[in-house]
Amino acid sequence: MPMPHRTFAALAKRRLVGKEGRERIREVRNLLAELPDYKNGPYADLRKSLLAEIEDARVRSSAVHRDSIAVRREGAAQVALVGPPNVGKSSILQALSEIQIKTGDYAFTTLRPVPALTRIGGVLVQLVEIPGLIEGAADDRGGGRALLGVLRSVDAIVFCARGDEDPSLLGIVRGEVVAAGIDKPAAIAMTRADEADPDAATRLRAIAPDLPIVAVSVLDERSLDELRETIWALTGLIRVRLRSNGVTEDEPLALHPPATVDVVADAVHHDLAASSSGARVWGPSAKFDGQRVGRDHEVLDGDVVEILR
Template sequence: MTTVEKIKAIEDEMAKTQKNKATSFHLGQLKAKLAKLRRELLTDSKKSGGGGGIGFDVARSGVASIGFVGFPSIGKSTLLNKLTGVASEVAAYEFTTLTSVPGIIKYKGAKIQMIDLPGIIEGAKDGKGRGKQVIAVARTCNMIFIVLDVNKPLHHKQVIEHELEGFGIRINKQPPDILLKKKERGGINITTTVPLTHLDNDEIRAVMGEYRLNSADISFRCDATVDDLIDKLEEQNRKYIPAIYVLNKIDSISTQELDLLYRIPDAVPISSGNEWNLDELLEMMWDKLKLVRVYTLPKGKLPDFEDPVVLRSDRCTVEDFCNQIHKSLVAEFKNAIVYGSSAKHQPQYVGLSHVLQDEDVVTILKK
């Protein structure tokens, strides 16, 4: 049997198995086996060039990258055109875009790369329609725009999430708060700081056994599910990526239907063709990317508010700021003068470890 056939067989067995206390151990084993097979599929894809190939590898530029994912002919190419001015081919038939098409948008002083990916279909995670290559590129992005048709958003949303999940992408989630420490001996020691309502000890031991972990300390600091436990054990193969559900073609629905769409979390209704509501989409994009703009203030000059240094929120110390400008600055660094919300008083003299916040103004003093 091929890996895909093995995955299908396990999924069929799980669908036929009723969940109760008597079957929890068996279901835990099946889910762990399924995760390992999916990892094998991902590894095989990388070895065979599934993450790239002609037209799929994209040279990265800008401070962040956003991949457009969706079914064929959903309006991804039109959206890229409207936001970046890049002429990705547009037509009213499926699979117009056959390669990755990049473009750049400058928003609030930050250059952000947007990548129009070929449309995916159900079964993409198993290789249908070059789906592995498409999702592999999406895994490398800082954010995903999941572009959906407003006339059938929930069904398409469910299918695409399932495809991305099968490739190790976790949408709008944080890694599970589980601590794991492997031991040489002593068996499995389970502790919890909150009650576990979705997971019992049999499932935990079944999953751990499938991963050949017979001795370990595991501490649950969240009400975890069996999928959370597997994600912890597979953490090297998991990507946690923020996403926005871009509900396209609102020009084809009524105002009442539009009101219902706003109830979908992390969603923005738009019309790419008519350029409706793109400002709201970009504002949500900015909030989710959590970028930090830092303005330079050369000694004796005015601040440069036109061209900020843009940092990722997980890399925004004064040292990161210096490295972004030029690596020699750290060696010559004496201290920095900071104005803005990160300063306790205006101005504040700080060192390299000081954490900067959005729209701080900084002067670097050299030795």
């Protein structure tokens, strides 16, 4: 004897409370599987309304209005691109990575945070475009709370502002980030630099004298390189390459400074750290090429390290 349809409807409602997106759709599917298979009458109506729920949940999850949005962390660091709408955030993401993303000369082309990996000096860094923030974002205007929430876990922020636009737009965005209690290493990318007038950087500097500014045009590869370097500096990480049997590896290790030879060895293998007797070092931390150092020697960005057993 199936449960009365009103009871089922109430139960369904209860089971969907607080569930959104994929989770909600999964629960609706479970409910559909449990629903008696009548072709007509109240159960058939219930089936129809549950199917409509799936459609609604899909539409809602493609708009931003939830309290949290998760971006899965990848790479050695996570850096957010934050700014007003239509400043060229997606275009930068596209220029620095393999991602294909919609860009367009209108506001709110991007509605959800979009992650993309970029390689900087051989190390993978995750960039995340945060959809355009507007005044009142910290009070959840435009779904701002969820977007700002993504910033809590990032390592650094690149504020994007158009060189040919009123710099106070950037001030508003920064103000919302501050109002949300978020304080991260940051820099400013003055975007669409090819369209900016010569005073643009000065105007931006006046409203954010504390942040480094890099002028970026997606049409200028050199400016993109400068942006990469700026992003790397914001991560605060150092790059160390390993050497063994006279061969230096191409792909560097990314480490949080201060890092010792022991930390390098441990990043390779725990056993190596336990059994090492020190290292030979080439590069900025070495007094001369191949200097023999102990396990507590501090390595620096750009070092080549050969762990000795």
